[in-house]
Amino acid sequence: MSEAREFKYIGQSTIRPDGFDKVTGRANYGADLSLPGMIWGKILRSPHAHAMIKRLDTSRAEAFPGVLAVATHSDFPSVTDQAIESGEGSLTLLDLARNVLAKDKVLYHGHAVVAIAAKTSAIAEQALALIDIEYEVLKPVMDVREAMAAGAPILHPDMFTQGLAEKPTTASNVATRLEYKMGDIEAGFKDAEVVVEREFYTPTAHQGYIEPHACTVRYEKDGQSMIWCSTQGHFDVRASTAKLLGLDLGKLKVIASEIGGGFGGKTTVYLEPVALILSRKSGRPVKMIMDRDEVFKATGPGSATRSWVKIGARKDGTITAMQGRLAYEAGAFKGSPVMMGCMTAFTPYAVSNMYIEGFDVVVNKAKVAAYRAPGAPQAEFAVEMLVNELAVKLGRDPIDLRLQNAAKEGTQTIYGPKFKRVGLVECLEAARDSKHYQQALAANQGRGVAAGFWFNVGGQSSVHINMNPDGTGTIVEGSPDIGGSRASMQMMAAEAMGIEPGRLKPIIGDTENVAFSAGTGGSRTTFATGMAVIEAAEDVVAQMKQRAASMWNVTAEQVEWVDGVALNTAGEDRLSLAEICAGADRTGGQISGRGNINARGAGPSFAVHLCDVEVDKETGKVDVVRYTAVQDAGKAIHPKYVEGQYQGGAVQGIGWALNEEYIYGADGLLENAGFLDYRIPVASDLPMIDAIIVEVPNKFHPYGVRGVGESGIIPPLAAVGYAVENAIGVPVTDLPLSPPRVFNLIQGKG
Amino acid sequence: MARVTFSSTQQQFTVDAECEVDASNYRELIDAITSRYPALDRAELLQMAVAIDGEIIHEPLLELVEQDSEIHFFHFIAGG
Structure with missing residues (x-):
């Protein structure tokens, strides 16, 4: 779908079909099944x-x-x-x-x-x-610097660095070295009149699922x-x-x-x-x-990282070069998301000259797992902090500078393809025009702006819809429902069939009663499983029309389907979906539609966040006083759940920025393995997160969906980080910005 | 001719940053480039995702390739 269209059910915020079970405690979670003799x-x-x-x-x-x-x-x-x-x-x-x-x-x-x-x-x-x-x-190795240093204890004597021009002869803790490049990075910096560069650190952070x-x-x-x-x-x-x-x-x-909760974990x-x-x-x-x-x-947390980034620009604000070096902890076994970091770091910007290299490094920590937009928050934190610094050096508004250099349709990405239509400019404009951005800051307050990019993915999804003789039906999908996707599936099927969503019950099939479906992750479910649902619903409609045609002795082409009713264009006949289902035993048996797809055409999603903080300079405590999350959903199937995804991503990112970190002793033992000492934000820590939904439709999805689960966690690290820097007037490089660290920065001991 | 752009890692085996290939589908395209650049790992290429004219496709084996298509390879993206 390339342009906005009118919908009957899509875009409403319906009651979630799993809500009753969850609020009454009837829902069964992982620990809730017991068997005889267990x-x-x-x-x-x-x-x-x-x-x-x-x-x-x-x-x-x-x-x-x-x-x-x-x-x-x-x-x-x-x-x-x-x-x-x-x-x-x-x-x-x-x-x-x-x-x-x-x-x-x-x-x-x-x-x-x-x-x-x-x-x-x-x-x-x-x-x-x-x-x-x-x-x-x-001796344990607890950090990429230690792990990459000459003479470091080696975790795996049989691991040799991949991605080097010459095959190494000695084992290393660096599993892979990779690079992406575009244009001429040296020429780009020669063309620059202002250059900023800095090193950054992000800590090991857990997804924090309950x-x-x-x-x-x-x-x-x-x-x-x-x-x-x-x-x-x-x-x-x-x-x-x-x-x-x-x-x-x-x-x-x-x-x-x-x-x-899972969030990749x-x-x-x-x-x-x-x-x-x-x-x-x-x-x-x-x-x-x-x-x-x-x-x-x-279990696998998100990678701790060390990053170095350098950006050059002309005085008119044109960014001429972006360069980076990212080292990601993989944990005990190779496989960090450093490639994703490299692919996403500079992608919000249309810049001709880019170069980034990445290192996948093993350390003596639990093997990392995916965490919401894996690899992107850490890399884009470094870049967005520097873009804010660049705006100050150029005397430019940070959103205005981003608009000048924003990726848009036709922009070449560092990982290869050119963008189709994307919504970064629309997100930046919405942030600029927001009430939040017009508000003045009070004493000891600071403001941060940051953008974020995630690919979104497609992949395999399978769905069948079984109709009942009374015209109700069951949607059987293969994607676990983490964020309310059952409601979205129900609404998309209802839209395609022209019936009330409540007549369709969405359930998650097991591996024996629905065909293969890839996992719920990568912001793929509403996009890809949604496409499978629509295909299954259209299959049902096609069968309904065929059954009506057989009753009227006309061809299926002579039958129109309007709002859940078959109309005979060759006469006055009409049959509702319920009537066709009731007579299905006489027209060939009960009706079931299928959608088995490998979805392609996922639409990238950009986000832009605004954060205002207030810093207590006597203690270093940071309070978020205003926060706005803007993101392109393509099309928000269920706007309340989309807002929830934006708010959830923002809160997780705020926690990563302010307090969350694994703390290890010199012996490599984890010292804060619990929510008392590993501090995630709770409701009383935060203001209401304002969510602004931008809708630039993805032309490859029938209803324009892009997927919203991941981009929202990317901007908070820099939005919060730069807001603190702006409030205290001291450069920020390391997260989390916990009270001791902020206090030390203020005291000049950071 | 379809234009294939190689990733930096692939360029270790191709030297060329890009090439033009006469192919009508992805399988033919892989045949053509592995014939031209024998150091490329055919099995790995068949497991990679690809962008054909900007559209990311995870299992592209049967995809059609147009004469003016732009092809980029990259590793499978999953997410969290």
């Missing part, structure tokens, strides 16, 4: 950040009364070095196996070593203490297995677990429970394959639930 699994985790496992003896634990199974890495069949999909920064199968249960070496504090299943959770806990294990403790990882599994003697778990992609859980355990996909059913497996081994060995269903400590220590 036992409990627990994991022994490494007390060290880096150590060799010299000796492991589980015999005393196995003999402990009530223990029914013990699992170690040796229980995995031989796995090969093949890539598997697990969100951004994917793992190889070998690394995944070594991550879920360590082999020979532990690589981070909390790394899983042994799993035990027992009749009760308490017995399993007691038995963990009976495992005899001897470690040779090694529901811990949990699963209940059952392995049957005939090989038929079942996993119930909290996941963003149950087909990916099936694929990973089946490959790790050597199972046929057809014998493993995965059911996605309701999910209490539930795109891989931790417990599921381990629980299935324990179930296979014990012959009993097994439940495993992580506690919060385990979630922080052993």
Whole structure:
């Protein structure tokens, strides 16, 4: 769809179909399933950040009364070095196996070593203490600078840097070096009259989902297995677990429970394959639930990064060159989202000369996982901070400067293609014209502006719509609902069929009753699964017209479909959808529509945020006093949920900017593995986040959808960061801007 | 002729930054460029995403390529 169009249902904020279950506590989450004969699994985790496992003896634990199974890495069949999909920064199968249960070496504090299943959770806990294990403790490597330094302890002696012109002969903690370039970077800086450059640091930050990882599994003697778990992609859980355990996909059913947040962190497996081994060995269903400590220590956070960026411009504001060097922590195994950082860092700008190189670096921390627009917030933080500095040096309004250099239709991206129509200019204009931007700042206040870009993705989605004899129907989709997508699917199907949304019930199918669908992530579900829903709904309508035609003895082409009613253009006849469904048994059986697609044409989404902060200069405490999030949705199917996505992204980014960080001791042990010490923002910390929805339709989606889940977390780091810099008059380089750090900056000790 | 632009990483194997290829679909295009640049990993190319005239396609094997198409390769993008 290239231009705005009128809709009957799209654009309304309907009541969510899953709302009643959630507010009454009836919804079933990852830990809510119990089965007859079920036992409990627990994991022994490494007390060290880096150590060799010299000796492991589980015999005393196995003999402990009530223990029914013990699992170690040796229980995995031989796995090969093949890539598997697990969100951004994917793992190889070998690394995944070594991550879920360590082999020979532990690589981070909390790394899983042994799993035990027992009749009760308490017995399993007691038995963990009976495992005899001897470690040779090694020096941990906790930062990319240390990891890249000559003589650094090497995590993987068999890892050699990829992407170098010459094949290296010595092992390295740098898994990959990559670069993107466009134009002539040296000529670009020669053409510049003003140059800004700075180094930045962003910390390890967790997605902060409220529901811990949990699963209940059952392995049957005939090989038929079942996993119930909290996941963003149950087909990916099936694929990973089946490959790790050597199972046929057809014998493993995965059911996605309701999910209490994921944000990218539930795109891989931790417990599921381990629980299935324990179930296979014990012959009993097994439940495993992580506690919060385990979630922080052993699941994938977002990468900590160190970035250097340099920007040159002419005095008229034309940016002539952008250069960057990004080093991203991958955690214990290769696969950080540094490539995404490189691809997104400069993309909001139409600049002829760009060069960026990236390094994927292993350190002794939990393997990173995707976190909402993986890799982009860290890279764009560095760039947006400098664009604000550049505006000051040029004496320009920061939005005006961005408008002068904004990417638009036809702009060449550093990663290759030219943009189709995009909405960055419209977002910048909306931010400039907002009430927020007109408000004056008070004493000790500062303002930050930042833009953000995310690709959005398509991929495979499968849907079927089964109609009932009374004209109601069920939409069966394969994408777990994290952010209210069931309501959006219901509305898109209703729009296509011309019936009230409430007549269609959307549900999430398991891996056996709906065809393959990629996980919910990458802002793909409303776009891609939405396209599959529309296709399935149009299939239903086509069948409805055919059935009506057969009743009237005319051709389907002579039947029009208007607002859920078939009209005979060759006469006066009309049949409602309910009437056709009621008579379906006499016209060929019940009606079911299908949509199985591999969606292409995802529309990029830009966001622009405004942040005003007030700094208490005696304590360094920062309060966000005004915040506005502007973003291009393409088309907002359900505007309230779109606003919620903008607000959620903004709040997570504000937390990353102000307080959130993993704190490690010199021994590499995580010291703040809980929400008491790892401080995410709560409602009382923040003002209302104003959301402004910009709609520049994506011509490749029937209703113009782009996807809104990710761009909103990108701008806050720099919007907040620069607002603080503006308030205190001291350059900001490192996040989070916690009170001690801000206080030290004010005191000149930063 | 379709115009293929190679990524910086690919240029380690092609030296050329771009080339022109006579192909009517993606499979033919891969055949043509791996024939011209044998150092390129055909299996890896078939696993990569591609942008054809600005439209990002994750599994492009059967995609049609126009005579004036612009082709860019990049790795699969998933998201969070």
